[in-house]
Amino acid sequence: MDMKSNHGAPVLTDPAPINKSRLGIPSNLLPYSPTGAAFSPSLHLTIPRKKPGKLDDVRASGWLDAMKASSPPRKKLTKDFNFEVVSDDTDVAYRIWTLKYPSALTSFEQITNYAKEKRIVLFLDYDGTLSPIVDDPECAFMSDSMRSAVRNVVKYFPTAIISGRSRDKVCEFVGLTELYYAGSHGMDIMGPVRHSVSDDHPNSIRSTDEQGKEVNLFQPASEFLPMIDEVFRSLVEITKGIKGAKVENNKFCASVHYRNVDEKVIVASWATVAQCVHDIIKDYPRLRLTHGRKVLEVRPVIKWDKGKAVEFLLESLALSNCGDVLPIYVGDDRTDEDAFKVLREGNRGYGILVSSVPKESKAFYSLRDPSEVMEFLKSLVRWKESSAL
Numbered sequence: 158m159d160m161k162s163n164h165g166a167p168v169l170t171d172p173a174p175i176n177k178s179r180l181g182i183p184s185n186l187l188p189y190s191p192t193g194a195a196f197s198p199s200l201h202l203t204i205p206r207k208k209p210g211k212l213d214d215v216r217a218s219g220w221l222d223a224m225k226a227s228s229p230p231r232k233k234l235t236k237d238f239n240f241e242v243v244s245d246d247t248d249v250a251y252r253i254w255t256l257k258y259p260s261a262l263t264s265f266e267q268i269t270n271y272a273k274e275k276r277i278v279l280f281l282d283y284d285g286t287l288s289p290i291v292d293d294p295e296c297a298f299m300s301d302s303m304r305s306a307v308r309n310v311v312k313y314f315p316t317a318i319i320s321g322r323s324r325d326k327v328c329e330f331v332g333l334t335e336l337y338y339a340g341s342h343g344m345d346i347m348g349p350v351r352h353s354v355s356d357d358h359p360n361s362i363r364s365t366d367e368q369g370k371e372v373n374l375f376q377p378a379s380e381f382l383p384m385i386d387e388v389f390r391s392l393v394e395i396t397k398g399i400k401g402a403k404v405e406n407n408k409f410c411a412s413v414h415y416r417n418v419d420e421k422v423i424v425a426s427w428a429t430v431a432q433c434v435h436d437i438i439k440d441y442p443r444l445r446l447t448h449g450r451k452v453l454e455v456r457p458v459i460k461w462d463k464g465k466a467v468e469f470l471l472e473s474l475a476l477s478n479c480g481d482v483l484p485i486y487v488g489d490d491r492t493d494e495d496a497f498k499v500l501r502e503g504n505r506g507y508g509i510l511v512s513s514v515p516k517e518s519k520a521f522y523s524l525r526d527p528s529e530v531m532e533f534l535k536s537l538v539r540w541k542e543s544s545a546l
């Protein structure tokens with residue numbers, strides 16, 4: 158992989174927002190959907206207008222549709238996949254879906270057959286993958302059994318956790334030192350030191366980890382730190398009257414959670430959250446919005462994402478461009494699709510989507526939930542141990 162052309166300088170895209178948008182909405186305010194996730198245009202909310210025309214901004218730009226789509230109703234899910242099933246038949250729909258995205262557990266032999274003679278590198282998302290989704294983001298703890306599964310897998314396979322959270326926060330949740338961490342959707346990578354071109358990048362600095370080990374800290378969006386901080390504070394201020402809304406500082410991005418906001422409460426609905434975020438970021442053409450699971454994420458307009466982070470880490474580990482390397486990425490969210498895409502399009506490895514409902518994805522395989530992720534990690538360890546005998 159050519160680090161100079163691919164990673165050396167994350168290029169800032171054109172900050173000029175006007176005339177590139179549909180409906181005259183600045184491009185940074187359009188829902189960012191690199192994978193073409195389906196947003197239903199027919200979803201409709203009855204919401205009183207704050208100011209004439211105002212809520213039309215977020216509705217027309219698709220924000221509300223995308224917010225709805227972050228937890229789609231059963232009917233919609235089955236309709237998206239053209240399943241002629243009634244809404245209660247989610248299990249049937251799921252089983253049909255797994256024809257396209259087979260379970261990584263039932264396909265385990267197929268995966269390991271392919272992995273024979275190859276070095277597996279593991280990339281794991283955190284929320285919804287290693288820890289179950291919970292109402293309070295501060296309480297998304299990883300179970301001890303999951304921690305022990307990760308600790309064991311790390312003994313055999315180079316492993317990195319790539320999260321939307323701040324790197325410090327995800328390190329604190331995971332509490333293991335033997336692996337690599339990338340926070341802020343890959344915009345804050347603490348990886349191994351390697352005397353390669355990536356180490357010479359201005360956004361790359363030598364540092365030491367908590368154990369005093371020399372590491373390479375790569376922060377391609379470092380110049381955005383003051384801006385994100387300012388926006389974080391404005392978002393806290395503007396949403397403080399919205400019951401259930403919560404703003405999280407993820408260092409190089411800010412996340413506005415609406416999981417606990419009542420979707421239909423007239424005075425403080427999802428539409429109000431969307432409008433508040435819109436009102437703040439419309440003045441920041443160098444920031445854009447992405448959608449996660451009941452969360453709006455404000456992040457810099459740079460060409461950097463979890464997919465780039467995977468490529469960067471493979472390069473740092475000197476495992477890029479090696480025919481005998483099999484990267485496996487396990488994740489549950491839209492932002493993980495960037496990594497699935499990199500693996501699929503480069504024909505390099507497998508994405509595994511964690512989902513208990515049918516979803517379109519660039520992944521190859523699926524797992525239902527974090528407990529299946531744990532089972533998969535344990536299976537990898539058993540396989541490795543038995544093949545070493």
Ligand SMILES: O=P(O)(O)OC[C@H]1O[C@H](O[C@H]2O[C@H](CO)[C@@H](O)[C@H](O)[C@H]2O)[C@H](O)[C@@H](O)[C@@H]1O
Pocket residue numbers: 282283284285289290291292293294295297319320321322405407412414416449450451452454490492
């Ligand atoms: O890339 P990830 O590690 O999956 O992080 C993505 C976001 O995860 C967190 O939010 C999600 O999980 C919360 C806890 O289960 C849940 O309450 C929330 O609704 C989910 O969106 C995290 O809080 C965000 O900052 C991350 O960006």
